[in-house]
Amino acid sequence: xxTGQDLLNLLLLAWILSSNLGTRALTRxxxxxxxxxxxxxxxGYLKDAPTLGNDGRLELAGLxxxxxxxxxxxxxxxxxxxxxxxxxxxxxxFAALWLVVIGGRVLFAYGADHWFPRAIGQFSRDHLxxxxxxxxxxxxxxxxxxxxxxxxxxxxxxxxxxxxRPAASTSGPVTLYR
Numbered sequence: 433x434x435t436g437q438d439l440l441n442l443l444l445l446a447w448i449l450s451s452n453l454g455t456r457a458l459t460r461x462x463x464x465x466x467x468x469x470x471x472x473x474x475x476g477y478l479k480d481a482p483t484l485g486n487d488g489r490l491e492l493a494g495l496x497x498x499x500x501x502x503x504x505x506x507x508x509x510x511x512x513x514x515x516x517x518x519x520x521x522x523x524x525x526f527a528a529l530w531l532v533v534i535g536g537r538v539l540f541a542y543g544a545d546h547w548f549p550r551a552i553g554q555f556s557r558d559h560l561x562x563x564x565x566x567x568x569x570x571x572x573x574x575x576x577x578x579x580x581x582x583x584x585x586x587x588x589x590x591x592x593x594x595x596x597r598p599a600a601s602t603s604g605p606v607t608l609y610r
Contacts, residue, residue, distance in 0.1 A: 478569060
């Protein structure tokens with residue numbers, strides 16, 4: 433893994449934790465900004481993703497793992513209504529999950545370069561994976577899918593919460609976005 437990729441993982445972790453830990457109002461910006469970042473990162477990192485051999489299958493596996501981890505991350509966040517706002521509270525479990533996932537990616541990349549490069553090479557040859565670019569694309573897809581899935585599940589939970597509002601209330605609808 434290059435220094436740039438290490439820095440990107442560190443910045444991603446810092447951004448995810450600093451923007452989500454604690455209690456935050458669920459606003460339009462809290463949904464759209466991460467989606468914009470995912471779109472830009474996806475375009476930048478995946479526009480030349482390899483698709484030969486079984487690269488596509490490896491990348492789909494990264495996507496599937498990212499969706500599952502994103503859903504898990506969303507369920508570590510408490511979503512509740514307070515007045516006309518929907519609040520999301522992320523704590524230690526949220527932080528631990530992101531630390532393990534991003535730390536695991538960094539350790540895998542380091543290990544592929546230093547601890548087990550021959551094993552990764554042999555695995556790649558045996559399974560018709562064309563090389564490091566396919567692995568990178570799979571991990572990028574995993575990271576991006578994790579963010580999108582977390583946002584989707586949290587958003588759906590917030591919508592469900594707003595639909596459960598008691599009919600006798602006279603304070604109006606719950607505002608999900610500002």
